[in-house]
Amino acid sequence: MRLVFFALGSRGDVQPYIALAKKATQYGHSALICTGKTFEKLVKENGVEFKEVESDLMAMLESDEGKFIYNSALKHPLITKNYVKKVVNPAFRKTLDQFWEGAQNADVLIYHPKAFGAPDMAFALGIPCINMPLIPVVYPIEEFPNLIISTNKNFGRVLNKFTYTVMSNAERSNMKEVNDFREKTLKLPKRKAGIYNLAIEGNKIPIIYPLNPMLFEDVKSWGNNIFLPGFFYLDTDELHLDTLIKQFINEGSKPIVISFSSTPLKDPLDFRNKLKQALIKTGNRGIVLTGTSGIPLEKDNHFLAIHAAPHTLLFPLAKGIVHHGGVGTMATALKSGKPQMIIPFAVDQPFWANLLYKKGYSLKPLNEKDIEVDALISRFKQMEEKETRKNADLVKNILDKEKGTQSALEYIEKIVKEW
Incomplete structure (x- = not known):
C-alpha cells in the first residue's frame, strides 16, 4: 500500500504525519510526505520519502514580512491582504500541482485540513482520502464549539454544532486556486467551497483525530464518525540531544x-x-x-x-x-x-x-x-x-500503553481494503 501525505503548517502540524508515515514504512508500506522544504531533513532522516511543495509556513515566518503579518495581521488588514495575494496564494497554487505529482500511484491520500484540493485529487484518481486534523475542528458536535470560533466558551448544544459550519468556508480564500487547478490539471468543472468538507459526492470522508480518547470521555456526538487512535509520537532512535x-x-x-x-x-x-x-x-x-x-x-x-x-x-x-x-x-x-x-x-x-x-x-x-x-x-x-x-x-x-500510530495504520488499511 502506498500512502501519500499532504502536510502544511508548523513542525507541530507536520511531525504527526511523519510519525504515521514512519510506522507505515516499518510495516512494509511505502509512504511519501509532501510538505515545505523546512522539513526535508526531518522527513528523510526518519526514512520517509519527501517531496517539496511551495507552501512553507516556517520559511514565511522566518522572513521579516512574514513575522510582521503573524504578529500584526488584525492591525494591518490591507498589508495582510496584499501579502496573501502576492505571496501566500500563488505559493498554494504551485503546491496544488506539486501535491498532484506526489499523488500519482497512491492508494490513499491522508491530508491536513489546510491542504485544500486533496479530496478533489482523490476523486480524480478514484482512491480514498482521509482527513487528519490534529485538533477537533472538522466534525460538528454538541459538546463544545469549533475551536476556531471559541476555545473557552460553551454556546449550548445547537449553537456549538452550528459553529462547525465555518469549516465549509475555510477554503473560500483559496477557491480561486482550487478551481483553477480543477479546470487546468484535473479537467474537472469548478465547484463551490466546502462541499468536500465531510463527503465527496455523498461518500463520507473518514476522519482521524490523532488524540487520546481520555481527554474526550464526555463527547458523545462524534458517534462512529471520528476515529481517535491516541497521540502520535515520533520514534527517537535516530534523535540525540545536543x-x-x-x-x-x-x-x-x-x-x-x-x-x-x-x-x-x-x-x-x-x-x-x-x-x-x-x-x-x-x-x-x-x-x-x-x-x-x-x-x-x-x-x-x-x-x-x-x-x-x-x-x-x-x-x-x-x-x-x-x-x-x-x-x-x-x-x-x-x-x-x-x-x-x-x-x-x-x-x-x-x-x-x-x-x-x-x-x-x-x-x-x-x-x-x-x-x-x-x-x-x-x-x-x-x-x-x-x-x-x-x-x-x-x-x-x-x-505508555497506547499505540496511536499502529492503531491509525490498521484503521487506514481497513479503509483501503474496503474501498
Whole structure:
C-alpha cells in the first residue's frame, strides 16, 4: 500500500504525519510526505520519502514580512491582504500541482485540513482520502464549539454544532486556486467551497483525530464518525540531544524546560528577564528552546537558551515543563510524566490549556500579558508538590500503553481494503 501525505503548517502540524508515515514504512508500506522544504531533513532522516511543495509556513515566518503579518495581521488588514495575494496564494497554487505529482500511484491520500484540493485529487484518481486534523475542528458536535470560533466558551448544544459550519468556508480564500487547478490539471468543472468538507459526492470522508480518547470521555456526538487512535509520537532512535544540553543537565539539578517552538513572543527580552528571576528565586535552573520566539541564545549557571531539541528526549529529563500549548508539545509533555504549565497564545492553545487544567493534568495557565515573576515563582513551586507530580505520573502510565500510530495504520488499511 502506498500512502501519500499532504502536510502544511508548523513542525507541530507536520511531525504527526511523519510519525504515521514512519510506522507505515516499518510495516512494509511505502509512504511519501509532501510538505515545505523546512522539513526535508526531518522527513528523510526518519526514512520517509519527501517531496517539496511551495507552501512553507516556517520559511514565511522566518522572513521579516512574514513575522510582521503573524504578529500584526488584525492591525494591518490591507498589508495582510496584499501579502496573501502576492505571496501566500500563488505559493498554494504551485503546491496544488506539486501535491498532484506526489499523488500519482497512491492508494490513499491522508491530508491536513489546510491542504485544500486533496479530496478533489482523490476523486480524480478514484482512491480514498482521509482527513487528519490534529485538533477537533472538522466534525460538528454538541459538546463544545469549533475551536476556531471559541476555545473557552460553551454556546449550548445547537449553537456549538452550528459553529462547525465555518469549516465549509475555510477554503473560500483559496477557491480561486482550487478551481483553477480543477479546470487546468484535473479537467474537472469548478465547484463551490466546502462541499468536500465531510463527503465527496455523498461518500463520507473518514476522519482521524490523532488524540487520546481520555481527554474526550464526555463527547458523545462524534458517534462512529471520528476515529481517535491516541497521540502520535515520533520514534527517537535516530534523535540525540545536543552536547551543550547534556553538559548543562549534568552540571546540576533537573531543569525546568521552556519551549515556545514557532510562537514569536511580543517582548522576548522581558520574558527572559522575568524567567531568570523566577528560576533564581526558586533555586531552579532552566533550559529554553528559543525556536522563533525571539529569546536570545545564552548560557550561564542557571540558564541555557538553545534553538531546538527533541521534546521526546528532553522533556523526561526535566523537573517541569512550560510551553505554548500546541497539541504536539502538549502530548509529549503529558507522556513525559512531568508537571506542565501552559502559556497559550493563539488558535487551539487556550483550549488545551483550559482542558488540561480542568482535568488536573496541568497547572493553571498564564497569558503572556499576565506573566510576572511572582506568577512564575508560584507555578515553579507547584511543580514540586506531591499531588502535581502524582497526576503527571498517572497520565504517563496511561499513555505508555497506547499505540496511536499502529492503531491509525490498521484503521487506514481497513479503509483501503474496503474501498
